[in-house]
Amino acid sequence: MSIVAGSLAQYLVLIVVSLFGAMIQATIGFGFPVFGMIFFPMVFPFATAVTLCQWAGALGVAYFCFKYWSHIRWKTLFPFIVPALLIGGSLTWYSSQVSVQSLKVGLGFVLLGIALVLLLFPDKARLKPSPALGATMGSLSGVLNGFFAIGGPPVALYLLPAIGEKIAYIATVNTYFLAFKIVSLPIRLTNGSITSQHIGFLLASLVSMTVGSVIGDKIMRLVPKRLLQALVYSFVALSGVIIIVQELV
Numbered sequence: 001m002s003i004v005a006g007s008l009a010q011y012l013v014l015i016v017v018s019l020f021g022a023m024i025q026a027t028i029g030f031g032f033p034v035f036g037m038i039f040f041p042m043v044f045p046f047a048t049a050v051t052l053c054q055w056a057g058a059l060g061v062a063y064f065c066f067k068y069w070s071h072i073r074w075k076t077l078f079p080f081i082v083p084a085l086l087i088g089g090s091l092t093w094y095s096s097q098v099s100v101q102s103l104k105v106g107l108g109f110v111l112l113g114i115a116l117v118l119l120l121f122p123d124k125a126r127l128k129p130s131p132a133l134g135a136t137m138g139s140l141s142g143v144l145n146g147f148f149a150i151g152g153p154p155v156a157l158y159l160l161p162a163i164g165e166k167i168a169y170i171a172t173v174n175t176y177f178l179a180f181k182i183v184s185l186p187i188r189l190t191n192g193s194i195t196s197q198h199i200g201f202l203l204a205s206l207v208s209m210t211v212g213s214v215i216g217d218k219i220m221r222l223v224p225k226r227l228l229q230a231l232v233y234s235f236v237a238l239s240g241v242i243i244i245v246q247e248l249v
Contacts, residue, residue, distance in 0.1 A: 014201055014204055017036055019212040021036050037049065048198065050149045058185065060174075064213070076159065084139065087138075087143060137158040
């Protein structure tokens with residue numbers, strides 16, 4: 001079977017979303033999975049969309065993890081990452097047994113809730129860091145990552161105030177994402193959601209993520225983060241409502 005099997009629409013969505021999603025991820029430290037899961041389920045089965053999102057994001061997070069390795073705050077990351085990996089890894093396996101409709105409705109509410117919190121409370125939606133809070137937020141991130149591959153918001157809410165400095169935050173948050181993908185990707189790639197006909201999509205997403213990550217890295221300090229967050233999460237909120245309505249009506 002040809003490695004380029006698939007429709008033109010699927011490739012266009014995958015390439016464009018991966019490109020811009022990588023730029024968003026580079027600017028605010030997370031966001032590609034949220035952005036990707038708005039569009040990927042429109043052209044792929046839900047389980048395949050989640051796996052492609054995790055796969056595409058792996059290259060982007062690895063880029064920032066290794067480029068800024070010396071800036072990683074391991075002490076801050078540790079209480080967060082342990083429960084996130086344990087819970088997220090278990091739920092990644094379990095998610096393949098949950099109905100698609102349940103996953104889509106849940107995703108819609110998650111997207112809407114994330115967007116409303118970040119839009120209505122851009123400054124107050126930051127929590128004072130502590131080991132206990134790190135474990136709690138890590139558990140929440142593991143749940144969201146395991147079911148929907150969008151565990152970024154709890155990571156940002158915990159690590160941003162705990163670290164403060166942008167490069168160290170970018171390095172640390174992407175280290176978490178890379179660790180989670182190392183745990184979860186083998187499960188997703190072997191659960192039947194990806195087959196030989198998806199090889200072309202996997203390769204195309206890597207190319208798009210590479211270009212987007214390089215561009216995003218260069219403009220990270222130039223793009224107004226507050227404006228970008230407002231625009232992205234306004235659309236995320238609308239998309240969450242659309243997903244909920246589509247599945248419940």
